[in-house]
């Protein structure tokens with residue numbers, strides 16, 4: 001009895017809950033391959049998912065991968081680059097690891113405080129003779145200034161590879177976000193708006209890349225006798241089947257996230273010291289994350305203190321992305337090399353709140369109540 005009362009009081013709210021289809025739908029989807037035992041090596045589920053994603057993402061080509069990180073490594077390796085790659089310091093370490101594991105040097109440019117994507121002026125200033133590519137990051141479903149980046153790419157003749165891990169289904173002026181730049185990488189990890197449990201994809205306009213990635217992700221095998229330097233990065237049929245199921249429910253999942261975002265906005269919009277994410281003109285978001293910025297002076301409390309209080313109430317939030325990757329010793333031994341004052345400040349203030357399609361309006365109200373408790 002006592003235990004039950006304690007349990008009722010504590011409302012556990014995780015940061016993320018993966019979206020899953022009804023289990024019977026998944027069983028049904030995999031029942032044919034259970035009989036054929038074609039579980040991997042690019043068969044019907046894989047092909048069906050690539051086709052469905054081409055339509056859904058409004059892109060010319062899709063190549064599926066075992067996860068988003070390996071897809072990003074594959075994208076960078078396509079260009080056989082040498083030198084420096086300019087990227088955002090306000091991202092998951094994966095972005096930077098993909099650069100380094102290709103033998104390239106990451107260079108960090110500042111971000112803009114409106115939507116946390118790369119500041120294009122800072123990006124252009126950093127371009128020099130060593131620059132071989134740029135790798136901007138669409139973050140929280142916000143998009144980079146894709147038009148300005150296109151001009152920079154043409155002017156300096158450098159390829160653009162987007163980390164679009166957070167940008168599944170996002171559109172800019174009715175164009176699929178994965179159709180900008182030379183290549184975009186999407187992550188289908190369980191924590192993402194659309195998931196295949198683990199998985200990822202590259203999207204691109206250039207048809208000839210398709211064959212290259214088909215070989216590259218399959219041990220580099222062009223045929224049994226000829227190989228290029230690739231690896232095993234294939235998505236399995238069981239993962240692709242999960243994607244086919246989840247894709248059928250994606251619109252309603254995003255709609256539910258949107259309702260939660262609207263409720264967070266209603267509750268938090270007038271609170272002094274809280275800065276909310278701003279919608280972007282012409283952009284259809286996927287509501288992947290709900291970031292807030294806490295200005296200590298105006299709010300009267302630090303981000304870390306709010307984080308701790310939420311955590312004591314069994315509500316998980318994330319300081320995405322703190323610390324900046326440019327401050328991690330593995331990426332640069334001398335962080336003062338980088339002039340990123342906006343990113344430095346935002347990393348100290350940012351807190352990402354729980355958001356997923358199963359989150360209820362009552363959950364959102366509860367999270368907001370705890371955030372505002374000190375006021």
Ligand SMILES: Cc1ncc(COP(=O)(O)O)c(C=O)c1O
Pocket residue numbers: 067068069070091092094095137163165166186187188189199200
């Ligand atoms: C910004 C960013 N880049 C890259 C990745 C790597 O994707 P994956 O987990 O699918 O390998 C993720 C997600 O985990 C991410 O959030």
